[in-house]
Amino acid sequence: MTEQEIRNLIATGRIVLFYKRGGWKRKRRQILRRDHYECQKCKREGRYSRAQCVHHIEHIEDSPDLALADYNLESLCNACHNEEHPEKLKRVEVDRKEHITPERW
Numbered sequence: 001m002t003e004q005e006i007r008n009l010i011a012t013g014r015i016v017l018f019y020k021r022g023g024w025k026r027k028r029r030q031i032l033r034r035d036h037y038e039c040q041k042c043k044r045e046g047r048y049s050r051a052q053c054v055h056h057i058e059h060i061e062d063s064p065d066l067a068l069a070d071y072n073l074e075s076l077c078n079a080c081h082n083e084e085h086p087e088k089l090k091r092v093e094v095d096r097k098e099h100i101t102p103e104r105w
Contacts, residue, residue, distance in 0.1 A: 001018065001021055001023050001024075001067075001068075003064050003065045003067070006018060006060065006064040006067050007064050010060070010061055010064060015060065015061070018060070018067070023068065024067075024068070027054075027068050027073070028054045030070075031054045031070065031073045031074070031075055032051060032054060032075050034070070034075075035051060035074065035075035037050055037051050037075065038050070038051055038075065039051045039075060039076050039077035039080055040074040040075055040076065041074075041076055041077075041080040041083075041084075042077060042080060049077035049079070049080070050077060051075035051076055051077055052076075052077060052078050052081075053075070053076045053077070053078060053081040054073050054074070054075055054076075055073065055074050055075075055076045055080075055081055055084055056072055056073060057072050057073070057074060058072050
């Protein structure tokens with residue numbers, strides 16, 4: 001996939017299609033193998049976690065030219081990947097309705 005194709009996906013809000021393509025899937029497997037399926041952030045902090053994600057250090061939306069560059073990709077566990085992307089976590093709204101009748105004990 002070319003940089004221009006990636007830019008078009010970003011512009012049209014369809015970047016999720018990039019992650020479904022064979023080029024990304026092959027690169028993802030390659031990076032996980034390179035990093036021995038270990039979370040690189042945990043490893044830097046002296047811990048061990050099994051990696052499930054491959055993270056773009058420079059976000060793909062900011063640097064589409066680095067989308068498949070090995071040096072811009074690192075293996076992360078789900079917890080660390082969520083820390084890197086807090087904006088993608090769903091916020092749960094607590095519904096604070098008043099009770100129709102008061103509770104009596």
